[in-house]
Amino acid sequence: MTDLVTEPAAEVAVAQAHGELPSWRLLLRRPTFIAGVAILVFWVVCAVFGHAIAPQDPLAQQLLATNKPPSGAHWFGTDQLGRDVFSRVIVGARTILVISFFATLLGTVVGTALGLMMGYLGGVVDIVTGRLVEAVLALPLLVVAFLFVVAIGPSPLTIIIVIGFVFAPLIARTVRAAVLVERQQDYLASARLLGEGSAHIMFVEVLPNVLPAVLVEFTVRLGYAIFTVASLSFLGFGVQPPTPDWGADFSANYGVLPAGYWWMTLFPALAIASLVIAINLVTDSIEQVLAS
Amino acid sequence: MTATEDAAAESVDELAPTLQVEHLEVTHRVRGNDRRALRDVTFQIGRQESYGLVGESGSGKSTVALALTRYLPSNGRVSGGRITINGRDPLAMNTAQLRDLRARTVSMVYQEPGRALNPSIRVGRQVAEVYETAGLDRATALDKSEAILRTVQISDPGRVMRQYPHQISGGMAQRVVIAMALASEPSLLILDEPTTALDATVEAEVLDLVAALRTDFATSVLFISHNLAVIAKMCDRVGVLYAGELLEEGPAQEIFDQPRHPYTVGLLRCIPRRGQRKDHGRLDTIPGFLPTPGHTLPGCVFAPRCPIAEQRCHEAPPPAFPVSPVRSSRCYLFAATSDLPRNTPVDVTLPSSRDGAEPVVSMQGLSKTFTAHGEAVQALADVSLRLQRGETLGLVGESGSGKTTLARVLLGLIAPDRGSVVELDGTALPAEAGARPREQLKALQIVFQNPDSALNRRHTVRRLISRPLSRLGGLSGARLRERLADLVRSVRLEERHLPLRPGQLSGGLKQRVAIARAFGGGPRIVVCDEPTSALDVSVQAAILNLLADMQAKEQVTYLFISHDLGVVRYLSDRIAVLYLGRLMEVGPAETVFAGPHHPYTEALLSAVPSIDGQRGERIRLAGEIPSAANPPGGCVFHTRCPRRLSTGECESTEPPLAEAEPGHFMRCHIPIEQLHVLQGNDSRT
Numbered sequence: 001m002t003d004l005v006t007e008p009a010a011e012v013a014v015a016q017a018h019g020e021l022p023s024w025r026l027l028l029r030r031p032t033f034i035a036g037v038a039i040l041v042f043w044v045v046c047a048v049f050g051h052a053i054a055p056q057d058p059l060a061q062q063l064l065a066t067n068k069p070p071s072g073a074h075w076f077g078t079d080q081l082g083r084d085v086f087s088r089v090i091v092g093a094r095t096i097l098v099i100s101f102f103a104t105l106l107g108t109v110v111g112t113a114l115g116l117m118m119g120y121l122g123g124v125v126d127i128v129t130g131r132l133v134e135a136v137l138a139l140p141l142l143v144v145a146f147l148f149v150v151a152i153g154p155s156p157l158t159i160i161i162v163i164g165f166v167f168a169p170l171i172a173r174t175v176r177a178a179v180l181v182e183r184q185q186d187y188l189a190s191a192r193l194l195g196e197g198s199a200h201i202m203f204v205e206v207l208p209n210v211l212p213a214v215l216v217e218f219t220v221r222l223g224y225a226i227f228t229v230a231s232l233s234f235l236g237f238g239v240q241p242p243t244p245d246w247g248a249d250f251s252a253n254y255g256v257l258p259a260g261y262w263w264m265t266l267f268p269a270l271a272i273a274s275l276v277i278a279i280n281l282v283t284d285s286i287e288q289v290l291a292s
Numbered sequence: 293m294t295a296t297e298d299a300a301a302e303s304v305d306e307l308a309p310t311l312q313v314e315h316l317e318v319t320h321r322v323r324g325n326d327r328r329a330l331r332d333v334t335f336q337i338g339r340q341e342s343y344g345l346v347g348e349s350g351s352g353k354s355t356v357a358l359a360l361t362r363y364l365p366s367n368g369r370v371s372g373g374r375i376t377i378n379g380r381d382p383l384a385m386n387t388a389q390l391r392d393l394r395a396r397t398v399s400m401v402y403q404e405p406g407r408a409l410n411p412s413i414r415v416g417r418q419v420a421e422v423y424e425t426a427g428l429d430r431a432t433a434l435d436k437s438e439a440i441l442r443t444v445q446i447s448d449p450g451r452v453m454r455q456y457p458h459q460i461s462g463g464m465a466q467r468v469v470i471a472m473a474l475a476s477e478p479s480l481l482i483l484d485e486p487t488t489a490l491d492a493t494v495e496a497e498v499l500d501l502v503a504a505l506r507t508d509f510a511t512s513v514l515f516i517s518h519n520l521a522v523i524a525k526m527c528d529r530v531g532v533l534y535a536g537e538l539l540e541e542g543p544a545q546e547i548f549d550q551p552r553h554p555y556t557v558g559l560l561r562c563i564p565r566r567g568q569r570k571d572h573g574r575l576d577t578i579p580g581f582l583p584t585p586g587h588t589l590p591g592c593v594f595a596p597r598c599p600i601a602e603q604r605c606h607e608a609p610p611p612a613f614p615v616s617p618v619r620s621s622r623c624y625l626f627a628a629t630s631d632l633p634r635n636t637p638v639d640v641t642l643p644s645s646r647d648g649a650e651p652v653v654s655m656q657g658l659s660k661t662f663t664a665h666g667e668a669v670q671a672l673a674d675v676s677l678r679l680q681r682g683e684t685l686g687l688v689g690e691s692g693s694g695k696t697t698l699a700r701v702l703l704g705l706i707a708p709d710r711g712s713v714v715e716l717d718g719t720a721l722p723a724e725a726g727a728r729p730r731e732q733l734k735a736l737q738i739v740f741q742n743p744d745s746a747l748n749r750r751h752t753v754r755r756l757i758s759r760p761l762s763r764l765g766g767l768s769g770a771r772l773r774e775r776l777a778d779l780v781r782s783v784r785l786e787e788r789h790l791p792l793r794p795g796q797l798s799g800g801l802k803q804r805v806a807i808a809r810a811f812g813g814g815p816r817i818v819v820c821d822e823p824t825s826a827l828d829v830s831v832q833a834a835i836l837n838l839l840a841d842m843q844a845k846e847q848v849t850y851l852f853i854s855h856d857l858g859v860v861r862y863l864s865d866r867i868a869v870l871y872l873g874r875l876m877e878v879g880p881a882e883t884v885f886a887g888p889h890h891p892y893t894e895a896l897l898s899a900v901p902s903i904d905g906q907r908g909e910r911i912r913l914a915g916e917i918p919s920a921a922n923p924p925g926g927c928v929f930h931t932r933c934p935r936r937l938s939t940g941e942c943e944s945t946e947p948p949l950a951e952a953e954p955g956h957f958m959r960c961h962i963p964i965e966q967l968h969v970l971q972g973n974d975s976r977t
Binding site: 194196209 | 742
């Protein structure tokens with residue numbers, strides 16, 4: 001009698017061993033993932049509540065306390081204008097995180113749409129878009145960025161658009177490859193026999209199946225975006241002073257590095273590194289869990 | 293086991309068994325938990341004996357093979373019992389001894405010949421390597437390789453040896469693998485589903501070959517298969533494996549004729565045999581599912597699915613009872629299995645009424661030419677067929693014969709060549725499904741072979757089944773929910789399955805979802821493209837019953853594609869035989885199966901192994917199916933035809949598809965009377 005009750009339960013249990021829900025649990029079991037997320041959460045908190053957390057006003061100049069090495073009063077020392085480096089690093093998380101996140105998001109959304117069209121529609125669409133994608137891929141990122149910044153003027157929005165524009169083709173290529181795999185599946189033929197249109201098939205049938213690939217690509221690109229934003233700020237095309245920004249602060253102070261004022265450059269650089277490492281840790285974990 | 297058996301084994305010492313497995317237990321460690329994959333498996337294989345291990349997927353067949361040669365995955369280990377091969381224990385061997393065992397004593401042949409060969413090394417070098425490992429020099433090794441390839445009946449070994457694995461066909465590759473396995477003259481040859489990936493005609497050849505070589509090489513064979521008929525044909529003795537336990541064991545013919553375990557009885561009843569047809573009654577099924585891996589049952593592993601299980605069956609595992617001196621069964625009630633009650637009542641729900649010959653679909657002059665590497669490949673050549681209301685047309689042929697292309701053209705998934713006409717109720721259909729109006733889309737649906745591919749894995753069952761109802765049926769709201777509930781009930785799914793995704797369902801349940809989808813819009817023709825070949829035997833029976841029920845209820849026409857002739861015969865009213873994209877024979881199912889039949893059909897039929905012993909005279913096809921890019925002139929079948937006329941007519945002119953007897957069409961120069969004499973027809977069932 002009991003078998004009637006136990007059987008279905010057993011069947012569902014088998015399924016869940018291979019299902020999707022536990023992949024989150026698998027992710028949480030990975031120490032690398034936990035470490036990456038912890039660092040990431042720390043910087044996100046700084047970005048959101050930066051001004052509240054920072055012990056001092058990051059813009060306040062103390063001309064009597066310039067170039068001070070790290071001490072109890074100024075954990076990371078002060079810069080050439082006597083501003084607290086620790087506070088500037090904390091508050092500086094905001095610009096870089098916001099810009100990289102939205103730039104990557106823009107690139108992912110545009111790239112995914114392009115990739116779906118290239119992969120599913122194929123034919124002329126694939127050939128024409130494919131050539132355009134290759135053309136964009138051939139352009140050096142920084143040169144494109146210069147052009148945009150000169151044309152539109154330096155602003156966070158410009159940087160978001162530039163990075164999104166350059167990332168979209170890269171993401172499109174990955175998504176296209178994933179769509180080509182899905183195209184072999186019979187569920188697409190099945191959808192066509194229900195008279196579904198191309199848009200429905202692309203976004204409702206195929207898209208959910210390529211989302212894992214999109215997610216991995218998003219996190220990988222986010223890491224690159226942080227580098228790019230920092231580089232552009234370093235070159236002076238990013239956020240304009242006096243807004244605290246890791247790349248810009250590094251750029252403003254590396255000239256005095258030979259004089260022994262290492263703390264002004266080291267701490268922003270460490271912040272950039274820790275953020276990129278955190279994202280890479282998260283990406284690796286996601287990739288491994290999806291592959292297993 | 294029994295005292296008499298032990299005594300017998302000891303007294304003839306030189307005939308000590310090649311392989312002895314005693315109380316073997318294998319455990320896998322999965323996410324920190326031990327899962328028992330095999331429990332108390334005991335059997336032995338005598339000198340030159342052929343032993344079959346049969347079981348459904350997940351029963352542990354391959355685990356046995358892997359354990360014997362210590363190829364278990366890194367998380368698996370032998371946690372109990374003993375293995376003895378030629379008197380030695382592989383579990384106690386060091387690396388060098390183990391290498392020697394694998395190189396000289398035991399050889400393995402796997403299911404996919406293509407994956408057993410290294411794609412970047414020429415065949416000749418790979419075969420020669422076996423001899424070089426044994427210590428021969430290069431030149432001798434090459435000579436020996438050529439000789440062994442000749443032994444496995446490769447007519448031009450020199451040419452094959454110069455080729456790369458991708459340049460030879462699957463059947464040829466499997467011969468090469470078998471040649472390599474035999475090169476070391478092993479005492480034990482393990483064949484793990486060696487013909488499952490091959491066509492029936494090729495399978496027959498490979499099986500004949502293995503049977504012949506076994507005697508030549510004096511090798512013991514462990515033959516692993518899910519196919520009962522193949523085991524029946526190939527093996528002296530057989531063991532039935534279920535959930536890691538050997539439930540029944542003994543001489544193959546005795547077990548298949550008089551099974552003494554409820555599982556074996558059920559398994560044999562699931563298969564359409566002896567010309568059984570859908571209007572004779574439903575197939576029996578085995579309800580329930582294989583126990584979850586790692587879930588240990590206190591009693592008999594089969595008890596939850598057994599129709600005669602008693603209290604003790606759920607409490608303590610039954611020991612192996614000796615049914616006879618040579619047979620054993622792990623069932624307390626082994627004496628009562630001969631009149632095991634059916635799980636599925638035999639009665640047919642509705643008589644399938646095929647009154648009046650109103651064609652629903654007619655295909656005229658259907659051709660399809662693909663272009664591959666600048667070459668025109670004709671996948672379909674001038675095929676004309678009519679499908680009538682409520683009938684099943686079985687479509688058979690080897691892979692590459694154009695079965696699937698025909699189905700896809702009919703559905704509008706592939707556009708046929710110019711001049712091809714597909715008509716639904718006398719109206720020509722647009723070539724592309726996208727251009728067909730809703731009424732026409734509704735009429736034609738399909739059940740694919742593999743539900744994993746046919747169901748979007750990100751959508752829930754509810755969404756998968758509702759979509760055709762709203763798209764094609766135009767239903768919404770309460771009426772949709774009502775129809776959904778109806779449909780779910782008629783394919784025997786349950787309400788609780790609706791929020792699940794395909795990945796959470798078993799193979800059989802997934803195929804039910806696919807069937808519900810196909811029937812959602814109220815179709816008139818459903819193409820069934822090998823709907824059961826990805827499923828286990830016990831699940832197959834349930835799906836075939838369901839298809840028969842749905843047809844009887846809705847008067848749907850089936851175009852049923854399958855390589856399994858038993859299944860085709862069970863479900864079909866008429867049969868169409870395709871070869872190289874051409875119709876070779878069309879006729880009522882019983883006429884086509886009873887004969888006289890086209891020589892190609894004859895070959896297909898005699899290639900199929902049967903559980904019920906040998907058929908009469910058997911004919912074999914020589915060689916492989918020719919390339920469709922370059923079909924032979926005259927009758928396309930003449931290159932392989934065993935009944936080719938000596939007049940040269942077969943080589944020069946293509947015979948028309950002529951009506952040999954009322955309703956029975958054949959494309960053959962040989963008159964039907966002569967075929968009748970040649971084939972000795974016959975009450976062949």
